[in-house]
Amino acid sequence: MAERSAFDELWGVSRGKTARPGFEALAEWIAGAPPGDLQRRQQAAEAAFRSLGITFNVYGEEEAAERIIPFDIIPRIFSADEWTRLSAGLEQRVNAINAFIDDVYGRRQILADGVVPQDIVLGNSQFCIPCAGAKPPHGVYAHICGIDLVRTGPDDFFVLEDNARTPSGVSYMLENREAMLRLCPELFEAFSVRPVDSYPELLRDTLYSVAPRGTREPTCVLLTPGHFNSAYYEHSFLADNMGIELVEGRDLEVDDDIVWMRTIDGRVRVDVIYRRVDDAYLDPLVFRPDSALGVAGLMAAYLAGNVTLVNAPGTGIADDKAIYSYMPEIVRYYTGEEPILPNVETWRCREPAALGHVLDHLDELVVKLVDGSGGYGMLIGPTASSREIETFRAALKAEPQRYIAQPTLALSTVPTLVDQGIAPRHVDFRPYVLTGSAGVRIVPGGLTRVALRKGSLVVNSSQGGGTKDSFVLAGRHGEAETP
Amino acid sequence: MLSRTAAHLYWIGRYMERAEFTCRLIEATIRLTALGDHESGDRAWRSALSVVGVQADFDRGGEAFSAAAVRRYLTLSEDNSGSIRACLAGARDNARAARTALSVEVWQAINRAWLIIRDRSRPGNPQATLNLIEELKAEIRGFEGAVGRMLRSEGCWFIELGAVVERGDNTARLLDVKYYLLLPPGQEVGGALDRDQWTTILQIVSAKTAYRHIYRGPLQPWLVADFLIFRHEMPRSLAASAGESVELLGHFAALSGRQGPADRLARQRLDRIEDLDIVTVFQGGLHEWLHTYIGENAALDGAIARQFRFG
Helix, strand or coil: CCCCCCCECCCECCCCCCCCCCCHHHHHHHHHCCCCHHHHHHHHHHHHHHHHCCCEECCCCCCCCEECCCEEEEEEEECHHHHHHHHHHHHHHHHHHHHHHHHHCCCCHHHHCCCCCHHHHHCCCCCCHHHCCCCCHHHCCCCEEEEEEEEEECCEEEEEEEECCCCCCHHHHHHHHHHHHHHCHHHHHHCCECCCCCHHHHHHHHHHHCCCCCCCCCCEEEECCCCCCCCHHHHHHHHHHHCCEEECHHHEEEECCEEEEEECCEEEECCEEEECCCHHHCCCCCCCCCCCCCCCCHHHHHHCCCCEEECCCCCHHHHCHHHHCCHHHHHHHHHCCCCCCCECCCEECCCHHHHHHHHHCCCCEEEEECCCCCCCCEEEHHHCCHHHHHHHHHHHHHCHHHEEEEECCCCCEEEEEECCEEEEEEEEEECEEEEECCEEEECCCCEEEEECCCCCCCCCHHHCEEEEEEEEECCCCCCCCCC | CEHHHHHHHHHHHHHHHHHHHHHHHHHHHHHHHHHCCHHHHHHHHHHHHHHCCCHHHHHHHCCCCCHHHHHHHHHCCCCCCCCHHHHHHHHHHHHHHCHHHCCHHHHHHHHHHHHHHHCCCCCCCHHHHHHHHHHHHHHHHHHHHHHHCCCCCHHHHHHHHHHHHHHHHHHHHHHHHCHHHCCCCCCCCCCHHHHHHHHHHHHHCCCHHHHHHHHCCCCCHHHHHHHHHHCCCCCCCHHHHHHHHHHHHHHHHHHHCCCCHHHHHHHHHHHHHHCCCHHHHHHHCHHHHHHHHHHHHHHHHHHHHHHCCCC
């Protein structure tokens, strides 16, 4: 795949000859940097990240499990027009996601109308049976969505994946920008970059806006699984920047369907929980009984309407990979519009014809578990060994309904600092979409993940991916409309 | 503030104080052994083990006794929950868990101290150990400075409360191990070796010049005891620790309008120290008195945890 020439975010299809219109200053900046200068700045950024403790833990590694995510100093840029189109598409998609979740836990009209097969929803491991019939305060389910986008050409953006449970990575968007402002201030003179630092405030507003209706000033908290969790830094960063308490399950208790947190002055009532704990661990009385991360009775408090959970339990039904393939239909069904952001072509292996096609083309396709994430449980045909392919073939035949397949896309590239100098590396992009009681808000930016190995398409941090800052440029007249 | 956060902050204070105390203990013991012969050197390292209460643990560990082995045990051992590495790891774990309650500067000082010691597998020769300890002490001083610049509210009070409780415990244990050297007034003064030992005690609490400043005469063993127990000016004295814990608990009471058992215990202890003098302490037995003090300090520790609901 690396042989196919991919669209480059800086050079377009010119193969490094001419920068895309409006991005010339970045090409000049790269060309004009004295030898070793970019490396030095990048090392300074990484040293700062380590000293701040901006680390993530890798599952399955006991020793020295705290790593920093490699940071690449060459930014990825979106023009104002590109962003206008992307944000319209994101808003449309997230509105559809929330409508879909509301429907499947309520009237189930979309199933009755046969747009999405009933068994794929009701028989799905992500379908939260205790949530059926429950309506969260203000009717919002997926308050925070991370929509993974990829690009293959000038106008070809696709949604690769929806993350409607507890998407992570937004702290890197913010810290990467901080590092760029400090280390490369000249880039911000050359480009009119829209700021992203209002994200914690917007998130805070979102949380407060969905508090259960009442007269008191609501108390919001961020629930973390604890400081051994891979995203703990982000949890503490966000809680800190929003000025809310960072709590663990053992700090909370439920009494008569009311959630309380234990403080040095006694109990304080909690109204909104931005939880970064998965559904399965939320409440040992309802979900996994062995979970020590959650709070006994939390679901009862939620179902009684006394506390808002952000995101609501059960949102996994919308980002399941089996459901993903129906997203274009779902968008049309609830919005009455054509999807602005198309899906990647997807074969549902549960359908015999699709399965046949997939089995015949395993060496060309990407095969994914419908309930996998983080780049685990995935076959990348073109780079897989024949042994891996045969393992997947057997697994596909045994349980076809657990898999989908997609073509290997020529993901766009961005010039990236590597050992040998500067070389194109494949990227994806995760913007963060907030939905509060008054609708959708999007900070102009997101997380660009880059596959640092040559030719690699796997951008996950747990698999050797890095990150870049993502510039969204202000409109031509310099107006920086608020997000 | 969450009770759990309060517990983390309190333990950051305890661990960092203990790390610093162990740094100074090792430093002073290295100096002491440089002065004497091999045998007195071994005695000094045995005594260092008992000051931090790990002599039995060391012996159980099965490692042959040597100055180098003890140096490694106190500095880097992962089996020794009181080693500098273990203390800094404990402080950092608590700091990670209470990240939002700390300023960036406080977190960075703890993290940097941890990063210095994390990858060391051996302390090296005495000179290399001293260099390592010098580096660590610089970060710990940075930590103390950063705590002093935190918002003056519950967050820094809990850290300081942990440090003060730990400090009282450390000073009392140091005195208790050396009590046989600290003779009552009028008793015969030992030789040059004993004087080196008294100097070592003062070095461990970094108060050698301070002693001279206050007492102006030559080193007197009973004055060393007086200094470390009763002098408020001396920040690591038992009286200063007792006074500071009353003061810190007073800040909480002023904020919440409530007092509890910890306030009472702390005040009673301070009153008792203020009514006492060194002659009376020696009459009843320094060793016995120190044991009572260590017990009271532990009771205060428990009362603080219960009062702020993290016990």
